[in-house]
Amino acid sequence: MLTRRxxxxxxxAAAAAGSVxxxxxxAPPAAGSAAEQAPGxxxxxxxxxxxxxxxxxxxxxxxxxxxxxxxxxxxKKVLQEEFLPETAIQxxxxxxxxxxxxxxxxxxxxxxxxxxxxSGRWMANFRAAGFDPAQVNAVxxxxxxxxxxxxxxxxxxxxxxxxxxxxxxxxxxxxWTDQAKMAAAPDGLKPNFQNVQRVFGPVAKDVKPYGNGKExxxxxxxxxxxxxxxxHTAYMLASGTSKLMIMSDTANHPALFVRNPxxxxxxxxxxxTARQSRIKLLDxxxxxxxxxxxxxxxxxxxxxxxxxxxxxxxxxVQWTPAV
Amino acid sequence: MLTRRxxxxxxxAAAAAGSVxxxxxxAPPAAGSAAEQAPGxxxxxxxxxxxxxxxxxxxxxxxxxxxxxxxxxxxKKVLQEEFLPETAIQxxxxxxxxxxxxxxxxxxxxxxxxxxxxSGRWMANFRAAGFDPAQVNAVxxxxxxxxxxxxxxxxxxxxxxxxxxxxxxxxxxxxWTDQAKMAAAPDGLKPNFQNVQRVFGPVAKDVKPYGNGKExxxxxxxxxxxxxxxxHTAYMLASGTSKLMIMSDTANHPALFVRNPxxxxxxxxxxxTARQSRIKLLDxxxxxxxxxxxxxxxxxxxxxxxxxxxxxxxxxVQWTPAV
Numbered sequence: 001m002l003t004r005r006x007x008x009x010x011x012x013a014a015a016a017a018g019s020v021x022x023x024x025x026x027a028p029p030a031a032g033s034a035a036e037q038a039p040g041x042x043x044x045x046x047x048x049x050x051x052x053x054x055x056x057x058x059x060x061x062x063x064x065x066x067x068x069x070x071x072x073x074x075x076k077k078v079l080q081e082e083f084l085p086e087t088a089i090q091x092x093x094x095x096x097x098x099x100x101x102x103x104x105x106x107x108x109x110x111x112x113x114x115x116x117x118x119s120g121r122w123m124a125n126f127r128a129a130g131f132d133p134a135q136v137n138a139v140x141x142x143x144x145x146x147x148x149x150x151x152x153x154x155x156x157x158x159x160x161x162x163x164x165x166x167x168x169x170x171x172x173x174x175x176w177t178d179q180a181k182m183a184a185a186p187d188g189l190k191p192n193f194q195n196v197q198r199v200f201g202p203v204a205k206d207v208k209p210y211g212n213g214k215e216x217x218x219x220x221x222x223x224x225x226x227x228x229x230x231x232h233t234a235y236m237l238a239s240g241t242s243k244l245m246i247m248s249d250t251a252n253h254p255a256l257f258v259r260n261p262x263x264x265x266x267x268x269x270x271x272x273t274a275r276q277s278r279i280k281l282l283d284x285x286x287x288x289x290x291x292x293x294x295x296x297x298x299x300x301x302x303x304x305x306x307x308x309x310x311x312x313x314x315x316x317v318q319w320t321p322a323v
Numbered sequence: 324m325l326t327r328r329x330x331x332x333x334x335x336a337a338a339a340a341g342s343v344x345x346x347x348x349x350a351p352p353a354a355g356s357a358a359e360q361a362p363g364x365x366x367x368x369x370x371x372x373x374x375x376x377x378x379x380x381x382x383x384x385x386x387x388x389x390x391x392x393x394x395x396x397x398x399k400k401v402l403q404e405e406f407l408p409e410t411a412i413q414x415x416x417x418x419x420x421x422x423x424x425x426x427x428x429x430x431x432x433x434x435x436x437x438x439x440x441x442s443g444r445w446m447a448n449f450r451a452a453g454f455d456p457a458q459v460n461a462v463x464x465x466x467x468x469x470x471x472x473x474x475x476x477x478x479x480x481x482x483x484x485x486x487x488x489x490x491x492x493x494x495x496x497x498x499w500t501d502q503a504k505m506a507a508a509p510d511g512l513k514p515n516f517q518n519v520q521r522v523f524g525p526v527a528k529d530v531k532p533y534g535n536g537k538e539x540x541x542x543x544x545x546x547x548x549x550x551x552x553x554x555h556t557a558y559m560l561a562s563g564t565s566k567l568m569i570m571s572d573t574a575n576h577p578a579l580f581v582r583n584p585x586x587x588x589x590x591x592x593x594x595x596t597a598r599q600s601r602i603k604l605l606d607x608x609x610x611x612x613x614x615x616x617x618x619x620x621x622x623x624x625x626x627x628x629x630x631x632x633x634x635x636x637x638x639x640v641q642w643t644p645a646v
Binding site: 035036037038039040041042043050052055057058081082083084090092099118121128129130289298299300303304306315316317318319321322323 | 358359360361362363364365366373375378380381404405406407413415422441444451452453612621622623626627629638639640641642643644645646
C-alpha cells in the first residue's frame with residue numbers, strides 16, 4: 001500500500017499532462033519509468049447538457065469500522081464477491097461539470113489541496129478536459145464535508161473559482177454556521193465546523209443558499225436527501241426528456257451501500273435518516289430506470305440501478321468515445 | 324444513430340490530441356462545440372508487466388440476427404436488464420500493449436483504416452498513451468478477422484509497425500493461407516481469405532507461426548480457443564504470482580455471451596466448438612478468480628468472472644489513477 005501511495009504522490013501532475021490541445025506525438029515512456037494513467041475525465045450528454053465527470057483520485061479506507069451496523073466479516077464477504085480488496089478499499093471522488101447555454105457549472109468541488117495524498121488530481125483532470133477555473137460561472141455544493149468543499153479554497157486561502165457564484169443547501173448552511181451547534185458539537189465534529197468557516201468565511205455574504213425543490217441553475221433541481229449531513233442534497237438534472245439523478249453521498253461506494261442500502265457508512269451523521277433517503281432515491285432510480293451518478297462510485301461514477309434481492313445493484317454505463 | 328455516427332466520424336483526431344507530453348493548460352471548449360472524449364487508454368499492472376488497454380472505437384451492430392440460437396426477444400430482454408440499447412449495441416474494440424524488459428508488444432492490432440467510421444481511433448489513443456509505432460518490437464495476433472489484423476497494414480499498403488516481429492497462431496495461418504480452402508469457401512468467407520493475403524502477403528516469409536501452449540513472448544503463453552475461427556487463440560499473461568487471462572474473442576460482448584455462454588454469436592465460424600472453448604475458459608477464470616480481458620468488452624475491457632445462475636457475470640475492474 002505504501003509503495004502504491006508513494007508512487008501516486010510522486011506523479012501528481014500525471015493527469016494534467018493529458019491536454020486535449022496538444023498535437024505533437026508523445027515520446028514513448030522510458031523503459032522502467034512509472035507510466036501515467038489516462039486523464040480522469042469522462043463526457044456524456046443529458047439532453048442538451050454536456051456533463052463531464054472529473055475524478056479527484058481516491059482515499060484508501062480501512063474496511064474495519066467502515067459499516068456501523070454490519071460485521072466486518074459480512075462486509076469482507078461482499079467485497080470478495082465484487083472482486084475488491086478486503087482490507088482497505090479505494091473510495092473515489094468524482095465531481096460533475098455541466099456545460100449548457102455557454103455556462104460552466106460545477107456540482108461539488110473536490111478536495112483541493114487538503115485531501116489524502118491519493119487525491120488532489122482534480123485540477124489536472126479538469127484542465128485536461130479543456131476547462132479553466134476562471135471560466136466557472138457557478139459551483140453548486142451538495143453538503144459541507146471537506147472532500148466536497150475544499151476544492152473551493154486552497155490551504156493558502158486562495159479562492160479557486162474567482163468568478164463563480166457559490167450555491168449551498170440552506171439547511172446545510174444553517175447547521176454548520178450555527179455557533180451554538182458548534183459549541184455543543186462533540187470534539188470529532190468541531191474540525192468540520194472550523195473547515196466550513198475557513199472555506200466560506202471570506203465569501204459568506206455572497207454565498208447563495210437554496211432550498212429543496214429549487215432549480216438552482218437551469219436544469220438542475222435540488223432534492224433533499226438528509227441524514228448523511230443535516231442538509232445533504234441530491235439533484236435531478238433534466239434536459240428535454242433526458243435526466244440524470246445526481247445522488248451525491250446518498251450512498252457511499254455502491255458495491256457496499258447500493259447492494260445493502262440498510263448498511264450505515266460511518267460517514268453518515270444520522271444513520272436512520274440517511275437510510276431512509278438512500279432507499280427512497282434508489283427505489284425511485286430503479287423504478288424509473290433513470291441514469292444516476294454517485295460521488296463515490298468507481299469512475300466515471302455513472303450508471304443505472306437494478307433491483308436485486310433485498311437491495312439494489314449499480315450497473316455502470318458502457319464507456320464510449322462517442323460523446 | 325446517423326447523427327451520432329456523423330459526429331464521431333467528424334472528430335477522428337479527437338483522441339490523438341490527448342498527448343501526455345503537453346504541459347500547456349488547454350483552452351476551454353467553445354460553447355456549443357463538439358467536445359471530445361478522454362483518450363481511450365487505461366494502464367494496469369500484471370506483476371512487473373505494464374499493460375495498456377488501447378481502445379479502437381466500436382461498431383454498431385444490429386441486435387436482430389446477432390445471436391444464432393436465441394430469439395431476438397430474449398436477447399432484447401437481457402439488453403434491457405443490462406441497461407443497454409435494444410436495437411443496436413456498441414461492440415467495442417480494445418487491444419493490449421505490454422511493456423516489459425524494455426520491450427513493447429501488442430496483442431492484436433485493431434482496425435487500422437479499414438473499419439467502421441466509429442472505429443479507427445487506435446493510433447490516436449496509442450500515441451496519447453505515449454507510444455510510437457516504430458518502437459513496437461512484436462505484434463501477437465489472436466486470429467485473422469479484420470478488426471484484429473487490419474491495424475498491421477493501411478489500405479495504402481503501408482506497414483504500420485515496420486520494426487515488429489509478427490506472431491500468428493499456426494492453425495490460423497494454415498487455414499487462411501490454404502488455397503484449396505479458399506477455393507472451397509462459401510462466398511461470404513472469401514473476402515476474409517483475400518484480406519489475409521492483403522495484410523500478410525508482403526511479409527509472409529517473415530511471419531512467425533506459434534503453436535498452442537507456447538510462450539510467444541516473455542510472460543505471454545498461447546491457449547488454444549478454437550471455434551470463433553479455426554486457430555482462434557487466448558493467452559495467459561503471467562508475471563510473478565500475477566496473471567491475466569486474455570480471452571480475445573472467446574466471448575463477444577460479455578453482457579450477452581458471458582451471461583449466456585451457450586449463445587452463439589453470428590461471428591463464430593464453428594458455434595459448437597466456440598461454445599466449448601468459451602465455457603472451458605470462463606469456468607477456469609471463475610474458479611481461479613483470475614483477472615481477464617476481452618477484446619469486445621466495454622472499455623477498459625478488463626475484470627473478473629463470477630459464476631451466476633446458469634452462466635457467468637463479467638465484473639469490471641474499478642478504474643483507478645494509481646497504475
